Amino acid sequence: MRRILVIEDEPRIAAFIEKGLRAEGYTPTVAADGITGFDYAMSGEFDLTILDIGLPGMDGFEVLSRLRDSGSSMPVVVLTARDSGTDTVRGLEGGADDYVAKPFRFAELMARVKLRLRTRIEATGDSTAVLEHGRVRLDLLTRRATVGGEIVDLSAREFALAEVFLRHPGQVLTREQLLSHVWGYEYDPGSNVVDVYVGYLRKKLGSDPITTVRGMGYRLG
Ligand code: CA
Secondary structure: OOOOEEEOOHHHHHHHHHHHHOOOEEEEEEEOHHHHHHHHHHHHHHHHHEHHHHHHHHHHHHHHHHHHOOOOOOOOEEEEEOHHHHHHHHHHHHHOEEEEOOOOOOHHHHHHHHHHHHHHHHHHOOOHHHHOOOOOOEEHHHOOOEEEEEEEEEOOHHHHHHHHHHHOOOOEHHHHHHHHHOOOOOOOOOOOOOHHEEEEEEEEOOOOOEEEEOOOOOEEE
């Protein structure tokens, strides 16, 4: 429940949202026009969409109505213009789950996103809301990590990295895979950020769970 589609044509706003989502441990993808955005939204690759209304190609209302017409129930948070009550009503009637009026603080948007993802997980009864391996337990709803029942304070990025490991126990994960899952493609493959963060996780989760597989990457268990 971390893959978020951002359909927004203003590069400055798109970058602001993208950066903020990454910092919170989500994996965002940006589409800069309605047609591309709709295609991405239909791919089934995303857990939630943040949708601007004024878009080239196809506006946000149309993206939303096509999405709902094709049976998608993916949560959609609409970005409306401040003081445009009409947009808000139209958006919600058109099947948006929530809205945030521009200009917004990132925390406002994040609160809406978290609420909608949470509602979604509860509605679908997604059993992957809790991941466990040995003594390590991650609650994806509360974003809380525990080791042997003790709460461990993980940063958003550490949590995201731990989540990738716990979703693929016993599997060798290369640095490139971990980079793309957790950091997106903003880091160059030569970066040692993965090694640094694996080090942090070992300190916090105990040195046992994550094994180095020489020349390949890392493995949980
Ligand atoms: Ca726009």
